Amino acid sequence: MPQYNPPLRDMQFVLHELLDIGSVLKALPPHAETDADTINAVLEEGGKFAAEVLFPLNLSGDAEGCTLDKTTHEVTPPKGFKQAYAQYVEGGWPALSCDPEYGGQGLPHTVNQCFYEMLNSANQAWTMYPGLSHGAYEALHAHGTPEQKALYLPKLVSGEWTGTMCLTEPHCGTDLGLLRTKAEPQADGTYRITGQKIFISAGEHDMVPNIVHLVLARLPDAPAGSKGISLFVVPKFLVAADGTLGGRNGIHCGALEHKMGIHANATCQMILDGAVGTLVGEPNKGLQAMFVMMNAARLGVGNQSLGLTEVAYQNAVAYAKDRLQMRALSGPKATDKPADPIIVHPDVRKMLLTARAFAEGGRALACYTALQLDIELNHPDEDARRAAADETALLTPIIKAFLTDNGWLATSHCMQVYGGHGFIHEWGMEQYVRDARINMIYEGTNTIQSLDLLGRKVLGDNGKKLKAFGKKIAEFVEEEGVREDMQEFINPLADLGDKVTKLTMEIGMKAMANPDEVGSAAVDYLRVVGHLSFAYFFARMAKLALDKQGSGDPFYAAKLHTARFYFAKLLPETATLIRTARAGVAPLMAMDEALF
Structure with a gap:
């Protein structure tokens, strides 16, 4: 019963009209020849793959889940997943934005971003199998030895092999300094790695002949804490120097996690028993390489919730136009029917x-x-390059936390539109809610993202990154503030920018006396800055829609209505958030632990 139509028109609007991607790419030598027609053609084909191949497997895959053979430790994904992956590889999709040196197509990451949004809308659980490979690819591309790159990258780029990140252990999640997995050096330069990892997405499956695990572990003489962590590449099957596969390595799936959502992805407990691995990067510097994976994953997780938000919205709209319930308060709208479609009701429209x-x-x-x-x-x-790196660093925790919080809210609203039917599996909506919930937790919980934003990215450099982003907003406000038809967007944007500046300074001063002030304000603060970024882009999109509304294209009318709704109904949330952020740490920490 669910449906999905790739939002190609809005993607084209964002890429070509809002971001003017063609002009930006012309200044980037590897992408200077990538034009709008190429981008649109790639995304159109990608949308077909998502809608026609992956989407039909989403509901059935969730119901079936994965199967572990406890004798062989092999995991079988749901029916159709392996065949869909073969089509994905055959189409060249794994190589889309990868380095041509290793067989990649070298297209911009921005194109891959849009492609993966569609994959996530169609089937988040399936998309995690190839999606994890991107993190492994990025880490090896940045920190691998020439031999590791030659051995693993072509296989990851082609999709012949997939990759994982093996970080979490039963006793340590975010605090990786507590991990206990050991790596013993061998005479041949390899390491024997022993330990246990949990929550490993796509940790075991039969869709490819080999899986490349990137594993955090400790060397025998490693310093305590996070300064003593090293990163290793540990393949499921040993790999000879010529790339041929050898015997089974000492890493296997001990159990599958029984989860609230993403049932069709094999989330594994992985056992390492003397598994052979090679060091990635320098000894005890594994966190540096790991953060390459984590940052890629954080952007990817935000994209997962973006995909779920879009597909949940599409289905809720279709249902709201069709479902008849009661009459509009202002009088019947569908006079030829026994009741009005629920889309006439204001609160349904709000959701x-x-x-x-x-x-x-x-x-x-x-x-x-x-x-x-x-x-x-x-x-x-x-x-x-440096300015772009700073901006990416600033916005990454916002994308991960703000988009996943929003995805949880959006899918819940869309399920509510369905009433009781939303709670029933075959309508598809309750799956989107369940799948969306994990996105707020993994790859660093949203509280961790908030602490990263406020503590490291803002206060950590005295607001340098935030001021640079704020300068872009201020320039837009200055440029467009003279337009009468932009006042409803410019005035609240400018006002929120001023309030963020004041709030940042206030929290910074408090934190000098008590660092816990950062912890008490961080979650609210990230959501405020998330709204600041949304307000900036909605104001820019509203300007484009105003300029084009005379074209008669209903797309621009809809964009303008959406922007007006955002500023009127969603942005005001920031007033409450600013107030609660300013309330400080005392209401949270004053009560004695014994009273809880």
């Missing part, structure tokens, strides 16, 4: 427009950040 605004604002922010990543990696000017 639908909330999801729509979260999807369109999230798409703009995610694509903008992906384009900054392309600039960071490819611009010939060092200052431009």
Whole structure:
């Protein structure tokens, strides 16, 4: 019963009209020849794959789940997943934004961002199998030895092999300094790794002949804490120097996690028993390489919730137009029917427009950040690369936390539109809610993202990154503030910018006396800055819609309505958030633990 239509028109609007991606790419030598027609053609084909191949497997895959053979430790994903992956590889999709040196197509990360949004809308659980490979690819590309790159990257790029990140252990989640997995050096330069990892997404499956695990472990003489962590590449099957596969390595799935959502992804408890691995990067410097994976994953997780927000919205709208319940308070609208479709009711529209605004604002922010990543990696000017890197660093925790919080809210609203039917599996909506919930937890909980934003990215450099982003907003406000038809967007944007500046200074001063003030304000603060970024992009999109509304294209009318809804109904949340952030740490920490 669920449906999905790739939002190609809005993607084209964001890429070509909002971001003017063609002009940006012309300044990046590797992408200078990538034009709008190429981008649109790739995304159109990608949308077909998502809608026609992956989407039909989403509901059935959730119901079936994965199966572990406890004798062989092999995991079988749901029916159709392996065949869909073969089509994915055959289409060249794994190589889309990868380095041509290793067989990649070398397209911009921004294009891959849009492609993966569609994959996540169609089937988040399936998309995690190839999605985890991107993190492994990025880490090895940045920190691997020439031998490791030659051995593993072509296989990851082609999709012949997949990758994972093996970080979490039963006793340590976010605090990786507590991990206990050991790596013993061998005479041949390899290491024997022993320990246990949990919550390993796509940790075991039969969709490819080999899985490349990136594993955090400790050397025998490693310092305590996070300064004593090293990173190792540990393949499921040993790999000879010529790339041929040897015997089974000492790493296997001990059990599958029984989860609230993403049932069709094999989330594994992984046992390492003397598994052979090779060191990635320098000894005891594994966190540096790990954060390459984590940052890629954080952007990817935000994209997961963006995808779920879009598909949940599409289905809720279709249902609301069809479902008849009661009459509009202002009088019957469908006079030829026994009741009106529920889309006539104001609160139903509020829920639908909330999801729509979260999807369109999230798409703009995610694509903008992906384009900054392309600039960071490819611009010939060092200052431009550094500025883009700072902006990507600032926006990454916002994308991960704000978009996943919004995804949880949006999918819940969309399920509510269905009433009792939303709670029933075959309608598809309750799956989106369950799948969305994990996105707020993994790859660093949203509280961790909030602490990262406020503590490291803002206060850590005395607001340098935030001021640079704020300068762009201020320039837009200055430029467009003279337009009468932009006042409803410019005035609240300018006002929130001023309030963020004052709030940041206030929290910074409090934190000098008590660092816990950062912890008490961080979650509210991230959501405020998330709204600031959304307000900026919605104001820019509203300007474009105002300029184009004379064209008669209903797309621009809808965009303008959505922007007005966002500023009227969602942005005001910041008033409460600012007030609760200012309330400080005392209401949280004053009560004695014994009273809990």
